[in-house]
Amino acid sequence: MHRRGFLVAGLAAALSGPRALAQMKMDDMSNMDSMPGMGGHAGHDMGAMSQGAAALPEGEALRELPLLANEAGRPGLFKAKLTAAPATARFLADQDTPILAYNGISPGPLIEAYEGDRVEIAFANRIEGEPSTIHWHGMPVPPDQDGNPMDPVAAGADRVYAFDLPEGSAGSYWYHPHPHGRTAEQVYRGLAGAFVVKANADPVPAAYGDTVLMFTDLRLAADGSMPDSTMNDLMNGRVGDHVLVNGQKNPKLAVAMGQRRRLRLYNATNARFLRLAFANAAMTVIGSDGGLLEKPVAADEILLSPAERVELVVAFDRPGRATLTTLDYDRGWMGPGRPADAGLTLLTVDVSATAGQAMPPLPERLRPIAPLGQPAVSRRLVFTETMAMNATGMEMGFLINGKAFDMERVDIVARAGETELWEIVNLADMDHPFHLHGTQFQVIGRERGGKVSKPPYLAWKDTVNVARGETVRLITRQERPGPRMYHCHILEHEQLGMMGIVDVRA
């Protein structure tokens, strides 16, 4: 195990309040046998989380996500309803699993709208006893429409989210709850869906299709229920036993030899890092979180940290079986039960022996991306983790600039329309995927162990992994006044304090 320093004295004072702390009782610590002072030994054996994991059926035909029906009846408007409520899912042949769902399904229905559209979505929160919100992850929506924790929708209540999709905003976004203190649980219980904004003039050939592959992470007890999170989950982020694609384990897709497919990959897990490769098929990256790149880039592998998306064109030029699999990635793990990252097959593609009809080529240029330019302001955000034992148990803090999230506190004041440099410094022992609401940013550099590197290409991003010991520099600009959240997208870390508010002023 990676042994860490414990701050015993004075830690409670350094943390800003009980909301920021995970209070762990000793009797919850049965799976923490490698903690200093707890006895036991370190190891990479599977911890309590994976014992008795139920086997899920594999190899069913891949289900495309069902579309959310547009009730507007006229062009230029997307109007629909989303209801968050308890539901059941059939992961095991003979057992119902209680989940939370949007319109009865998980992942939620796929929202497809076009640049220039007005969007009006009536949200009904029918989760008993829990506030919720819908956050439009990555989308350029006004602050008061973005489902911030400051704007909860009470249990049983309704509200309408309304916003316009500007020209140039085509991209692979998603939606999920963001209520204070409940985001992690509502997401792992099933609340997440994809929101694809389509371009009016799309350079990618329509013959490639357009398929969302949404990865979620399921932990299932033998009785078909989803167990509550453990202390290990709170520290590392909750990692499940099964990575699902559109709700299915290792589903199957059949394609003709020579076919190319446009695939939008979403990491909608709470905390699972997905380092992905396609065996027997060639991947080309064409887009990031906020839409197309300037030109296609061939890739042997991809790292998708929680909440990131990538748009791919995959060429199936060899007959037989092509598989999307995971590779090992060490993102920093505390205690026992580090999940087996490598060797998971997420999707199996059967490629026919006879060639299908010829496919049009991918254009060499996709769209221009203008660099955001010289920043007028620079800021530094330092991510740290703290832990301590006290009389009631263990206290953990996930902090930004030494502070845990406080809804009443503005951490940064920014000016609308002004370009800023943000330096995200990770001094912690785990990777933390950084997410900023309300805009897309451009990463301009990384630094780790004194080594500085520039990204290989310009891309619009709303989430970027900051590896432990790494500094990521990004350029950002908020266009509209109002409060915006920034946080770690390991949702348990966000919930334990690794979040702040930037107040954008006119």
Ligand SMILES: [Cu+2]
């Ligand atoms: Cu984190």
